[in-house]
Amino acid sequence: MTEPRNPGMSSIPQTAPPHTDVTSPAVEMDPVEYTLRKRLPRKLPKRRNDVYVNMKTDFRAQLARCQKLLEGGGHREICVHGLGLAINRAINIALQLQASSQGALQLAANTSTVELVDDLEPEDPDEAGEPMTRTRNNSAIHIKVFYPDPQ
Amino acid sequence: MTEPRGQMKSSNATSSTVLELQSASFDPDVSSLSLPPKLGQSNFRRVSRTEDSDPYPIPGLAADTLHMRVKEGSKIRNLLQFATARMQGEGKDGTSLRQVVFTGSGRGVTKTITCVEILKRKVGELHQVSKLYYKTVNEVWESPQQGAPGITVQRTVPAICILLSKDPLDPQEPGYQPPQTPSVPTEDAEKRRALISPSSQHTAKRVCPDDWSVCSPRADPS
Numbered sequence: 001m002t003e004p005r006n007p008g009m010s011s012i013p014q015t016a017p018p019h020t021d022v023t024s025p026a027v028e029m030d031p032v033e034y035t036l037r038k039r040l041p042r043k044l045p046k047r048r049n050d051v052y053v054n055m056k057t058d059f060r061a062q063l064a065r066c067q068k069l070l071e072g073g074g075h076r077e078i079c080v081h082g083l084g085l086a087i088n089r090a091i092n093i094a095l096q097l098q099a100s101s102q103g104a105l106q107l108a109a110n111t112s113t114v115e116l117v118d119d120l121e122p123e124d125p126d127e128a129g130e131p132m133t134r135t136r137n138n139s140a141i142h143i144k145v146f147y148p149d150p151q
Numbered sequence: 152m153t154e155p156r157g158q159m160k161s162s163n164a165t166s167s168t169v170l171e172l173q174s175a176s177f178d179p180d181v182s183s184l185s186l187p188p189k190l191g192q193s194n195f196r197r198v199s200r201t202e203d204s205d206p207y208p209i210p211g212l213a214a215d216t217l218h219m220r221v222k223e224g225s226k227i228r229n230l231l232q233f234a235t236a237r238m239q240g241e242g243k244d245g246t247s248l249r250q251v252v253f254t255g256s257g258r259g260v261t262k263t264i265t266c267v268e269i270l271k272r273k274v275g276e277l278h279q280v281s282k283l284y285y286k287t288v289n290e291v292w293e294s295p296q297q298g299a300p301g302i303t304v305q306r307t308v309p310a311i312c313i314l315l316s317k318d319p320l321d322p323q324e325p326g327y328q329p330p331q332t333p334s335v336p337t338e339d340a341e342k343r344r345a346l347i348s349p350s351s352q353h354t355a356k357r358v359c360p361d362d363w364s365v366c367s368p369r370a371d372p373s
Contacts (some may be wrong), residue, residue: 087261091283091309108325109281111313115270139264144325145282 003048037119049078053090063093070097070105070145077146083114083139108144113137163210195292195302216314217248221255230266231273238274238317249317254328256286256310267313271331278320280326286310 044052051066069078082090091109098105120132217237219230240247251270255263271277285307292302314320320327 048232084261087264088258088309091311093261095283095285095309106325107283108327109283109311110328111264111267111279111281113272137268139261139268141264141281 019079026093035121039117049075051080051081083140087141110142112140114140198293199291201289219250219253222258224259256313257308276330277315282312283324
C-alpha cells in the first residue's frame, strides 16, 4: 500500500503500490502498444488508528509507528491494512506487535478483494484509439490489533 | 524489540560465519523463502528444508477437513479446480465437503488469500475464520569446502490459515468474517462472475474490446 500521508501522491499515478499479479500487458495488447499506468487504489478510508502498510517505507519505521499508536497514542486497537505484496509485511508487523506485547495483544484478520484500475495509454496517439482502462483484482488483508476487553 | 526471524542455532560454525548469517537475516521483512544474499555469496548450499507440522491454529476443526496447502509456485487454477469440485459435490464420491482450510506461508500468503477470495465468490455463503501465525522452518546449509561444518538455520516466516465453512462459525472468534451477501450491485457482480470462470478469466486479462466498451465510461472520474 502506498503511504497515505505521502504528499502529492494523488498526482503521481506511477507511484502506485506494488502489485503481485501483474499481467504482462505489453505482450497481450497487440497490435498497438500501450503504456500501463496503475492508478492508486480507489480510496483509503482512514481513521487515526488505521495503518496502511506499503513496501517503500522502512519496515522498522512502520512497525514503530504502530507501536507508538498502541502505546503512546492511547488506542485500544489499530487496524493494519496490506494490499498485494504488502500483505506479508502487514502480517509480519501484526505478529511482531503481538509478540512484543507479551500476550496482551490479540489479532483478528479479515481478507478482502480490492478492485484496481489500470489506465492504458497509447504510445502513439495518432495510430491508437482513445485511452482505455482495465480493472483487475488484488487481495488485501485487514488486521485488527487490539487489547481484548478484560472479562 | 525481539527479532523472531533468522534466529541462529549454529553448532560448529565459526564465529565470523555466524555474524555474517545474522546480518544477512537481520531484516525481519526479507522474504525468508529466498536465499539470503550473503549466504549465497559464501557458497553455502541448502541441503534440506523442513517445516514443522504445526497443529491447526483454528480450534474445533473436523478431522476430515480438506486441507489445501498453498505453496509459492502452486497454480491457483489447479488449487481451485480441486477445492471447488470437492466443495460443490462434484468429487468422485459425489459428496460435498462442509469445510476447507487453506494454509500458506512466506510468499505463498498472498496466493492463499487470493484462492480464498475466489472460492468465496464461486461457492458463496461461506463463513470464514483467518488466523495468523509464525511458521518455523529449519534449514540445513552445507559448505562446499571439505570438512567445513554444516549450519542449521531456524527461521520463522509469517503464515496464514483460513477456514471456509458452509456451516456457521462462532462470530466471536477473532478473525471471523460472515458470508458476503450476494446482493452486490449488478455491475460488480457481473464483473466478478466474468473473472471467476476460468475461460472468461483469460479473456478478461486480455482486455477484449467488449471490456473496453464497458470500462471506458468509467475511465475518467474527473
